[in-house]
Amino acid sequence: MHTNQKITKSIVEDTQLWTDLKAGDEKAFSMLFERHYEQLVRYGNSFSNDSDKIQDCVQDVFADIWLYKNNLGETTNVKAYLLSSVRKRISRLQERDRIFNKITSTDVVNFLFDFSIEHQLINDEVTADKVYQLNKLINLLPSRQKEALYLRYNQGLSVEQIAELMDVNYQSANNLLHRAVLNLRKDWNVSLALLLALSPAIL
Template sequence: MINGSESAFSELFELYNKTLVNYVYSFVKDKSMAQDCVQDVFMDVWIYRKKLQSTVLVKPYLLSAARKRLARKLERDHIFFKSTNTDNIEFALDFTIEYKIIADEQQLAQALKLNEILNKLPARQKEAIYLRYFQGLNPQQISEILEVNYQSVNNLIHRAVVHIKSQWGTDFSLLLLLISSNI
């Protein structure tokens, strides 16, 4: 893609477009704005592809670019008093469960319980959990996306996990299974 391969760019777009649109949508709840921001990100990637390093980690880079693009768009639209970051925007993703992959009633009940617990987390913790366990990013990558230090990310994740464990109850092994299967 860096060398101008349109098919590689198309593959990149197909691979990450939905994830990025969902991520941006979780902030603004406006599908059209989310799609516009993501299209702008991909347009910039194509235009400035020669300046990209071949060692860049694609998913964290694109998530960060989408978050920054949204902040710039909101600043331009004067929605958040010329904010240059997304600190004023609440990460509002509601975790949902893929009911079709949950076969038995007990597992479904536990998945619903986890869904409820995750959705009650503070916005910043919810975003950190989303990026860590649902997007598979490491704390360093998350710190770059959220523009906070590494320790802050670890603290956010730790507080979220402690809260989840306290709300969950005794059988923590099933909780880990549910989270690791991205439910």
């Protein structure tokens, strides 16, 4: 891909691609697929260790989007829409194939995603050690608190979008995030300012 094409791809907003996709633009569809596929698979893998099933699930979501493009509505956040679609697809897959140990709801499926440290963002050894300890504590949080943190800081979703995606009300989503931060502060004696400063490097 030429440099100019890379630049064009980087500046095209998801919302514009969504609009073009709805109008039947195959290139827009392909760009959305390439932009979001890996992170959607990664999110799906947080609910199952059957990677092949999850990849099929994500591909089915995109296939349905293209198939029913004429019936798609407007969306203010394409990423949130895709994450929600994958989560719902997993739930249906779970009910059909019983691949999640016969659990009947994704609400009680463990969120398995491991937050990891991006070492290139951390130059100071002391800070790196603090981030490493914080990272360990995040991965010990209850699965729904960890998922809420992942959606908020890794995927950049709003509390409203998290609530819709996790099928809870706004207050419940806010409570999940609040309890997660309280648990981290309780187990890791650090100021909230430092916690929030370090979060982008982890999340």
